Amino acid sequence: MNSYDVAIIGSGPGGYVAAIRCAQLGMKTAIIEKYATLGGTCLNVGCIPSKALLDSSHHYEDAIKHFEEHGIEIPGDIKVNLEKMIARKQSVVDQTTGGIDFLMKKNNIDVYQGLGRFKDATHIMISGEESIEIEAKNTIIATGSKPSSLPFIKLDKERIVTSTEALKLKEIPKHLIVIGGGAIGLELGQVYKRLGAEVSVIEFMDRVIPTMDAGLSKELNKVLKKQKFKINTSHKVKSVERVGDEVIVKADDKKGNEVEFKGDYCLVSVGRRPYTDGLNAEAAGVTLTERGQIEVNDQLQTSAKNIYAIGDVVKGAMLAHKAEEEGVFVAETLAGQKPHIDYNLIPGVVYTWPEVAAVGKTEEQLKEADVAYKTGSFPMRALGRSRASMDLDGFVKILADKATDEILGVHMIGARAADMIAEAVVAMEYRASAEDISRMSHAHPTYTEAIKEAALAATGDRALHI
Template sequence: MVVGDASLDIDTLVIGAGPGGYVAAIRAAQLGQKVLIVDKSELGGVCLNRGCIPSKALISAAHQFEAAQHGEAFGITAENVKVDFSKTQEFKSGVVKKMTSGVAGLLKGNKVEVFQGECMFINQNEARVFNDHESPRYRFKNCIIATGSRPIELKPFPFGGRILSSTEALNLPEIPKSMVVIGGGYIGAELSQMYAKFGTKITIIEGLDTVLPGFDKDMTSLVAKNMKKSGMEIFTNAKAESAEQTDKDVTVKFSVGGESKEVTADYLLVTVGRRPNTDGELGLDLIEMELDERGLIKIDHQGRTNIPHIFAIGDIVAGPALAHKASYEAKVVAEVIAGESSVIDYKCVPAVVFTDPECSSVGYTETEAKEKGYKVSAGKFPYAGNGRATSLNNTEGFVKIVADEETGLVLGSQIVGLEASNMIAEMGLAIEMGATLEDLALTIHAHPTLGEIVMEAAELVMGHPIHVIAPRKK
């Protein structure tokens, strides 16, 4: 406890304990700093508690359920396959508890002081942290703000009752018979397919012309095809207008091409993006922190704000709201504070969606590379030409590589298919290290593995593929 109202001195204050904050705290401590991390909720932030980890646990369970029902191709038939969703939720909660406990152990092992409560700036060098029991003041030399984001709430569809954000959708006590989803982005697509595999009738209302906007259409078309195959109904270029709920269901009114429609379901899930947590009682206005028109904190190439000793990372700064982006920025700013010459470089930030099939991308797309002035050489190798994919009876998808035609330098890659989330890592490494198509083609990949598709794709772009017929050059 603090005597009177004196301030305690620390080197670095970290606000937020998500995948940005806790990584920053650990790295800063490793570099010799005395660190305090503050979060009003659980360690691990949204990602570990209400996002990445619990959603992937449920998605894995949904895949298991689907596989148990459809093993005919392997000569396997199962009858009366059932889901005890309460046990599924117990599994998910156990995964979350294990992960968050791990974070607590890492912080303790690195001698990071943890305070569970709110934080408010007093001035540019001091902050008060408080909860129901105490409210000490801390004087800091440096500060890292990593307060994350929250689901965007639309006025016509306020959260509550049968109108859900992703948080509530991950904690339903039973599998709903039907669900309407407003927003076909990565969160909406993942949760829609997950519940559809469990047997929920899904209706997606998306404002743009495709699900998963931002990914190449030759990737998203495969996802949309699987969605429709599982009985999901997708309305694109649609505008959601209103919702009326009872104690049993919710009716959503929307329009497509000027035609009014409505659908009734057990629940309405709204997934139209996330809002940065830069408002509230943190006191950014008090210290004259510069924000942009979207409420994001402005930073330089080292994560530094307009206040030189205060840094910001994660969902509250520009760029994709991804946990691994936040963790990357966290390490950079901790090293900058320690006097190292680290800088933020976003060229190798992968984007991954755990849909069916999975989608991933890193570096430039073919269109982006051309817009940057490159003379592009690109090509796609299909999963259908791979022995491992065939033996898994999962040959849907491709690996695409984008390269500079003159030098062979790898500029980007897009992968859709089984294990795309893992396979994109090799392509990220290739771009980071300045690898060429020849480097990928000459790297011996074990057989039979999905990773061979990367090697084959490189050979395809070079013009001498082995396991597909090379297109004739004009």
């Protein structure tokens, strides 16, 4: 029987990063993955393939809507080859997952393909082509999450689909109904909207991206409506039925009136649930919460002292980079180091166009906590860089402590917001004030000038270009 210092169950961003860091710190490490490829949801059916399709569809939209204005003339009709677009997406996935294989070999990590199941707290059975038992002094559970649904919805994975199936449709929908106005639904909705589908979004809450700052929700809602999305907030879905090639969704609006939606595809994107199926956690003494998450303490340690859990399977935002930070945290804890994670400083991003990104507290959270704050915002359309690229929608908003000027939250919507948010994370990690940012030189012309201008506005209505 092979014995290890640490075994990781699950090879998503949390799991494979934890494995690499454990190996770097001198631990004999194994990783167990039930699927044929490493990388988990993110690399195979999540972050990476969705961004590949978002980029491809963005190119197409630019070609049909914006090239002429840029002085680029293409003779003949511009057509979408969806099969080729999906194939390119898959090649990106294959390259990325292949890169994880390389990293496992480079770091001398043993990879087991099969379902990992606890026999007890130190022994794991792996059911693959053959059953194998390994021994692990410590184990990290990184089994991730699966798409959630609603109890009355029967997912046929053909017309009524989750994000997994939406990444490989055989045709462009005529009318895609999206249940859920969060990041996943809006991103995939935008892919198919660009390619010619009619898209209707049905959201239970009173706004899209409801977990983010209300100002971002309002701006994104305005932009999506301009892009001809049909946004239906405060709607409670009560039935989803397929009749032949048609999907009929019935919902009650905020007044209690029944509204019917008919489309040829329905994407159910109502969140994700922790995935612990087949883990046999009880045999190892690992406790699950009522929500199906694995219960952990501040050290990410489960009720079994030698077993840890990270990523989507524990509390907190279901984000790949959060899982990575937790993977490194546990590896360094096992090595006797004293790492830390500030969950307030883990950014959130929605990869629509314009992109939406945020870190720290929202205005709603500061009001609820009765924190005195000041705010400064700056519109993207006031930037020379935005006018040059024709990306005029959006803004940057900085929230700072009224007394100390320390930055408490940064919220942005605009071109390249996903990349720009890192500046805000760095600033907040070092407890910068709005004035600190306002006095830093930002290259001109860039989108990040909006961060400086918002900081100037927060320090006393000192924005220069508005």
